[in-house]
Structures are given as C-alpha cells and as structure tokens.
Amino acid sequence: MTREDDQDMTAAAPAPDSSTTAPTPTGPLSQLIQDAIDTGKSLRDLGKVAIDPESGERISWQYFQKLIKNPPASAPSPVQMRAIAAALGKPYRRIQEATAKQWLQYEATELAGYGDEMRIIVAHLSGQPESEKRRWRMMIEAAEKAQRESDE
Structure with missing residues (x-):
C-alpha cells in the first residue's frame, strides 16, 4: 500500500446534513413548549409571561430552554407548573397531566362531573x-x- 492510498483511507467523514432538524423532545411537557415555539413564540416571550398567578413567582426563559433541551431529573413544582400554564395559555390541569406523563410515565384520566x-x-x-x-x-x-x- 502506498502512502497516497493510506491518506485516502484516513480521509475525514463527510459532515452530517445540517438541513435536517434535531429530533423533537419526546416528553409531553417539553413537546407543549416546543409547540409554542413552533407557532412563533420565543423562549424569551414565554419567560416574560411565565408568572404563577397564585404566588406571583416567575420562571425564566432559561428554564423553558432546559425543559426542551435537557429536562431536569425532577419534575417542575406546582408553582412552576402554574407559571408554565400561564406562559403557554393552557389550563393548569393540562400542564399537570403532561408533567405526570413525562416524569412519572403516568397517564391521567378524568371523569368530569363525577365525585x-x-x-x-x-x-x-x-x-x-x-x-x-x-x-x-x-x-x-x-x-x-x-x-x-x-x-x-
């Protein structure tokens, strides 16, 4: 084998196709946030309106980014879920269900109108x-x- 043949065999692999998009998050809460971004909201937009109506506490746009890119090991607290609900314009119950499914693999079902x-x-x-x-x-x-x- 010549030196030229050896160089051909060690050529760099082609770069991955950058036109493909990264896979979407698999967790339901992450997906709800991604859906909001896909409809034109930015992470910063979400952070501006992510205020828990009960306590007045806020969550940052960085927390939304974390939920999409690399969700934390622990689920959001009730305060954080209420702030997420406010930012996404979704009912608190919907955020609870998505959180339960993403972190606990629990799918909530509800019987509305029954005790x-x-x-x-x-x-x-x-x-x-x-x-x-x-x-x-x-x-x-x-x-x-x-x-x-x-x-x-």
Missing part, C-alpha cells in the same frame, strides 16, 4: 378483567331498571 365515589369505583374496575366489568355493568343496569320501574 370521588365514582372515581374510586372506576379506578377499581379499571384493573379488573373484562368479564368482571361486564358483570358490574349488568348489575348497575339492573339496578337502574328496577329504580325506573319503582318510580312508575
């Missing part, structure tokens, strides 16, 4: 086999039918 008793029943049934869920549904429907018939 704690109903939530406890549904939570209990969610872990049951389909046959048990059908049995409970039939019992509830039978009870409703009996109630309607007694009201007549």
Whole structure:
C-alpha cells in the first residue's frame, strides 16, 4: 500500500446534513413548549409571561430552554407548573397531566362531573378483567331498571 492510498483511507467523514432538524423532545411537557415555539413564540416571550398567578413567582426563559433541551431529573413544582400554564395559555390541569406523563410515565384520566365515589369505583374496575366489568355493568343496569320501574 502506498502512502497516497493510506491518506485516502484516513480521509475525514463527510459532515452530517445540517438541513435536517434535531429530533423533537419526546416528553409531553417539553413537546407543549416546543409547540409554542413552533407557532412563533420565543423562549424569551414565554419567560416574560411565565408568572404563577397564585404566588406571583416567575420562571425564566432559561428554564423553558432546559425543559426542551435537557429536562431536569425532577419534575417542575406546582408553582412552576402554574407559571408554565400561564406562559403557554393552557389550563393548569393540562400542564399537570403532561408533567405526570413525562416524569412519572403516568397517564391521567378524568371523569368530569363525577365525585370521588365514582372515581374510586372506576379506578377499581379499571384493573379488573373484562368479564368482571361486564358483570358490574349488568348489575348497575339492573339496578337502574328496577329504580325506573319503582318510580312508575
């Protein structure tokens, strides 16, 4: 092998294609922030309006940057979540759900308009086999039918 052949083999690899964009964050809260940026808001814009309405505490634009680029090991506090909600114009509950999913891999579900008793029943049934869920549904429907018939 000649010296010229050796030089050809050690040539630098081509630079990566800079026209491709970096992958978007996978965490739901990071994605909500990225979505706001994609619609034209800057990190500094978000930082200006990131104020917790309850305590008046602010979070900086750098915190938003951290949440997108390299999310911290610990989830945002309730104060930080309220400030994020204010900056993104999203309900606090939506920010809580995204935070829970990103840091705890917990997907929240909600039964709007029902009290704690109903939530406890549904939570209990969610872990049951389909046959048990059908049995409970039939019992509830039978009870409703009996109630309607007694009201007549």
